[in-house]
Amino acid sequence: MADLMDYLDWRGDLTFSQSPFNEVDNLILAELSFVDLRGIAPGVGGGAGVPLRAAAERYFAAGRDKTLESSVLVPEQIPAMLEKMCCSARFGGLRVSCCEERLDEAREEQFAALAVELPDRTVYLSFRGTDDTLVGWKEDFNMALRDEVPSQLRAVDYVKRAAAQYEDWHLYLGGHSKGGNLAVYSAVNCGAAIQDRILAVYNNDGPGFRKTLLSREEHRRIADRIFTILPKSSVVGLLMEHEESFTVVDSTQVGILQHDGFSWCVLGPRFVRMDDLTGIETNDRSIREWVDSLDQPQRQQFTDALFEVLSASGATTLAELREQGVKSAAAMLKAMAGLDKETRKALDCAVGVLFIKSGAQSLLDDWKRESAKRRRKKAQRKEKEEL
Template identity: 30%
Template sequence: MATIIDYVRGARTPLAGDLTPADALALCSLIYTDFHALAGPRSATGCVLGEVARASSIPALYRHALPTHADRPLLEAAGTSPRFREVRVRDAVTRLVPRPLAQFGAATFVDSSGCCFIAFRGTDATSIGVAEDARFGLDFPTESQRWAARYLAYASKRAEGPVAVMGHSKGGNFALYAAAVAAPDALERVYAFDPVGFPARVAHSGFFTSLEGRVSTYVTAGSWVSPLLPLPAPATLVDSSWPGPLSHNPYAWATEGTALRRDRRRPSRSGTALARLLAAILRVRPPRIGSN
């Protein structure tokens, strides 16, 4: 089974305005690397992935990495890939705040045609990142969601071409929220990979109406993440080599050419049961809905 790293290693055509689902998943996985640790990627001009990959041995790039991820192999593959090595990464941001709980990471990738791909990081290995996840069913919007909207507004103003926004897990939630709030004119596509959902009052309220027809959501059958809260758009089931809730790991997802391989199985009953349990809890303690 081909993984996202296999796809990156095998892709031969430079990325130039032809973003595919596999490309988007690759960028959403790359953002787990802490580009903010290097001066080049966190600057406004940035540097190409080929240059960043030459610094792949620096431990700070993976200081918040999840042990199940293959962040360094992916970065090194991207650095030598004809498709990704000339992609520029800029405006990289990492923020960890204990009060209120907020973990946020983002970067802008720019291809040779000037298209901008804005990626938001999902939950990392920090205690703050894990603890913050519990807030998504209880509070809306969170500080991190607001940061995502501000980042997208800033990055979109700097964009010289079309914009796509994307994220995996919590990052997918940020991508959806930011796209709905910032609503940049140049926005063409939103990719959400097994995203954290939203309180039902938000997901079903018309909050995401402006994104209709522009959202691509992918989930795994065994996930315990995306089923917990309602999603604003229909999702496509994709295959993973890891079972059950472990299938959330993007490095285990199956690629098929430039696409993600479909999974014909039904979503797991355990994910559905967890969603029902959370819904019962939220009936006792309804989410706090604030202003954006």
């Protein structure tokens, strides 16, 4: 089954005048914001955009592609995708601008965005999803706790500033994973004048929102232009509440690995649709039941405890946790030792899910081995005491 890379090979020779912007183009541009173009593409208000082909040349000349190779979460195909894009008639001549990135541990904020100029005076504002940083992951968890988080507020400000730079242009907003959430949140809160210029908002398997946002008039004004795209076994995209309708697409992966947009199946200018929604409905129900079982203080305490455990080894990214291996696992288990039994059990489950979700299988294996070793030692001590 074809995927994003095949799409670039087979349809990259078609310009946007020959084949209009479509949902597959949306995901490609959403993934593009994972490319670190700081110092290459101008920031908001920093001048004219740079042709993608020229930006890619500078990017690869600086060896920045290597930064994705050590990542646990960011798809490793992104540098190859960028190469194909800049060699294509469809994407190579597009201009990129409004490059912005921020990581603030104190505010628990991870944000990055990029603007891509399309023909006919339209611009796609691409919001980066969660990266490898533990700060970014904690902000994701905070979305289930609060009506707004720092990156959502920054996304609104970003859209207002970018829209002012591209005065009278029409807008697309989109992102993958958390980036999809930021796209929707900023579209709802950017004001009626900017909303009138938005053609579509794409949430590509990103988490939804607390019910308070969906009931607002600002959301109703743009709801019919919000497109939620989920793989057939979505977990991430069904966290919290979503718009009533969403598109379910096929994937070459299984389970949580379907979150990877490069696994989504493509046929021509569209993703391959799925008619069977059984897996979606099951995930939707089980996750919401778990979230609803906790009150607000419990959710906050649990999240704080989880990330204290994850940070116990001194690592700041999932890649660092994976590289430290047994050391990370041992430090995290030690940090859990003083907690009550119920909290330890919940954290053990959450850490396992997080490692699976991020594809860090080797770290999950180390965690299980260290956990089993500690249980054996505890049992041995108990036997000696009884003797």
